[in-house]
Amino acid sequence: MTTATDAETPPATDPVSQDGGNAPRGAVVLSGVTKLYGDQLAVDDLSLTIQPGEFISLLGPSGCGKTTTLRMIAGFEHPDAGDILISGRSVLNAPPYRRDVNTVFQAYALFPHMSVAENVAYGLQQRRTPKSEIRDRVTQALDLVQMRRFGDRRPAQLSGGQQQRIALARALVNRPSVLLLDEPLGALDRQLREEMQLELKLLQSRLGITFVFVTHDQGEALSMSDRIAIMRAGRIEQLADADTVYARPASAYVAAFVGQQNFFRGAVTESGAAVSSTHALVRGTAPVLVNAAQGEAAVRPEYVRIEKDPQAGSATASTDLNAARGELIGVAHLGDTMQYLVRLGDDQSLIVRRPTPDAPALTVGDPVLCTWAAHHVLLFPADDAAQEGGYVAPPTE
Structure with missing residues (x-):
């Protein structure tokens, strides 16, 4: 998995202010967001409000616009129209490292020459966080994913599930208000994927962080989400809790x-x-x-x-x-x-x-x-x- 801190090295500054005016930290609002690739409409006038602390999944087949939507929230893509607010602030002109979010992708992309602890500490070091604070926060992040005893190991010495936990710890160590997850379980076998679904939901419940989860796997979405947004051709076909989507589909x-x-x-x-x-x-x-x-x-x-x-x-x-x-x-x-x-x-x-x-x-x-x-x-x-x-x-x- 790759985290947003790996995408580019940020300067020694804090993320966009987290007070967000009257909006609580972790709230995400997309308003009339549209994204075009040439003449191809990837996201079509999409509006969505995500509550702070909510676990929401964007579910749909390949090409429905779910990953593009996530990448626009992260700052890796810029919408052609509309606005995106995180914690009450527009982030249209903010680069990824200024958005108070972290992104976890399907590819782990851990630094092979670094230990587990060094991988987790990387983002904090780039922000010039004091060394004593880095030590404490890395330990806390590894404890969250039950990987503290592996801190001195290299990624090659870990299983796929363990590498995934390290990627999560690296994303969480920066204490983002929103965690964006793009098909993070896709590389795991079925049994491990089901175990990690439970762990992810428990972790999100403990932390109270907003999780935006992109998947094409209905089982993942149904088992973890507070709400599911079913996407089709760049729009949301239905937005509801798992019971409603399953028992009373809109189409x-x-x-x-x-x-x-x-x-x-x-x-x-x-x-x-x-x-x-x-x-x-x-x-x-x-x-x-x-x-x-x-x-x-x-x-x-x-x-x-x-x-x-x-x-x-x-x-x-x-x-x-x-x-x-x-x-x-x-x-x-x-x-x-x-x-x-x-x-x-x-x-x-x-x-x-x-x-x-x-x-x-x-x-x-x-x-x-x-x-x-x-x-x-x-x-x-x-x-x-x-x-x-x-x-x-x-x-x-």
Whole structure:
């Protein structure tokens, strides 16, 4: 990971004043921020208010503008329009080292010829902090990330997770009001990444520092964030807490990107409470369809029940229950859940997940009946961008 202090050597001055007028330290406000690369619009009139001490994630696919937004807050990119305030002060004309923020990137970029303690102390030395204070602050920073006993080691003697902790300590030793994290867990294996998610959240809770976390990994965002900003084409599609984003997504794009969904696309019924697709009439109880002739009905795999089909023939949906018949074409053991893949027809399949202890014993080739309640269905206007997100039932061969 690279920290902002490594990007350029600052003069012996303090960061931009931290009093921020009437705004509390650590508050971040983006107002109408736009960024162009040539004729390519990377960030489009984006406005966002981040509360002091908040853990907020910018989540989205590659090219959605999340990293560009982070780099503008850090000062590595300059917006073409709009304003950015940190702790109540505009920082448009402030270089990175004057912004009272530090940035942690995916690449560790620790100095290989320096010890762990020397790496952490580097930014303080550049600010000409007294040596006695440097010693105390380095010790405190290493204690925060539980790496004090490794202070005399070189980076090459550390694991990837340990190097990440050192990069965090180097960022935190300057006591920034805002910590910016750009895909910091991307280089770690899955188990270590999940451990570091917990550690990062605990660390942020202890310090009370504002964390702005950029990721394309929905699991990271859901597990750590106070709020999540789902980004699409340089704009925020939805800004809400994890429960709201998962259970009440604002669009088909968000529904597809966060978690997994089965989508049925077809004509919207007259009542607007169902979508009539080729393979099922899918009813919902909370439609968000607005003047749409074509719609998408979405249901998460964990809300679908599956059983061996007691009889052949077509299935019809009652007012509060949806049903579809098909052939089981795949079974996968995912540990605490069993995953089933069902062919509904030539052009669509359905994914089902059941808790392992309650999962039915089924064999590939079995005829199956899948059912799900109407109140678990989300209804959206048809949106091709939903295909950019999470699981969309693929066509079968």
